[in-house]
Amino acid sequence: MPPRKSIVVIDGHPDPASGHFCHAIANAYRRGAEAAGHHVILIEVSRLEFPLLRSPEHFENAPSPESLIPARDAILSADHMVVVFPLWLGSMPALLKGFLEQVLHKDTAFEPTGPGEFPKGRLKGKSARVIVTMGMPAFFFRLWYMAHGLKSLERNILRFIGFKPVRDTIFGMVDRVSSEKRNAWLRKIEAMGKKAI
Numbered sequence: 555m556p557p558r559k560s561i562v563v564i565d566g567h568p569d570p571a572s573g574h575f576c577h578a579i580a581n582a583y584r585r586g587a588e589a590a591g592h593h594v595i596l597i598e599v600s601r602l603e604f605p606l607l608r609s610p611e612h613f614e615n616a617p618s619p620e621s622l623i624p625a626r627d628a629i630l631s632a633d634h635m636v637v638v639f640p641l642w643l644g645s646m647p648a649l650l651k652g653f654l655e656q657v658l659h660k661d662t663a664f665e666p667t668g669p670g671e672f673p674k675g676r677l678k679g680k681s682a683r684v685i686v687t688m689g690m691p692a693f694f695f696r697l698w699y700m701a702h703g704l705k706s707l708e709r710n711i712l713r714f715i716g717f718k719p720v721r722d723t724i725f726g727m728v729d730r731v732s733s734e735k736r737n738a739w740l741r742k743i744e745a746m747g748k749k750a751i
Contacts, residue, residue, distance in 0.1 A: 586747025
C-alpha cells in the first residue's frame with residue numbers, strides 16, 4: 555500500500571453548474587484517494603472570486619488575493635497535485651490560467667534569486683497529474699496538435715517550478731461516448747486516486 559499523501563485536486567472547469575464531466579472526474583479522484591486514506595483538498599476554481607493579473611509588476615510583487623490564500627497554501631503543502639480541465643481553444647480555460655497566475659506568484663513558485671540569475675522552482679519533491687477532456691479524439695490531439703496546450707502547462711509551468719514526475723490523462727470525444735464508457739473512465743480515475751498517481 556502506498557504511503558498516505560496530502561493531495562490537492564484542482565477542478566479547473568470555469569462553470570460551476572453540475573453535469574460537467576470535469577466535475578465528475580475531480581470528485582472520482584477525490585473519492586478514490588480518500589478511500590485509500592490520503593488527505594484531499596478539492597479546489598473548485600469556478601467558485602472562487604479573484605482578479606486577473608494585468609502587469610508584470612503584479613506578478614513579481616503583488617501577494618495572492620485573500621480569497622486564494624487557502625488554495626495557495628494547499629498547493630504548497632501538498633505532496634501531489636491533480637489539475638482537471640476541459641480543452642478550450644487548444645489550451646486550459648482562461649479562468650484556470652488566471653488562477654494559476656495568482657497562486658503561483660514569483661515568491662510562491664520560485665526560489666529567491668539575485669539580479670540576472672535564472673529562476674529556480676521551489677516546488678520540488680511534488681508530483682502532478684493533468685487530466686484533460688476534449689471534443690476531438692485524444693490521439694488526434696496528441697499526434698496532430700502535439701498536445702501543445704497540455705505540454706505548455708506540463709513543461710513551461712509545472713516542471714519548470716519543480717513538479718516531478720508530471721503525468722497526464724486525456725479523454726477525447728467526451729460528449730459523444732456512451733455513459734458506460736464515461737463510467738469506465740471514472741473508475742480508472744478513482745483507481746488513480748487510490749494510488750495517488
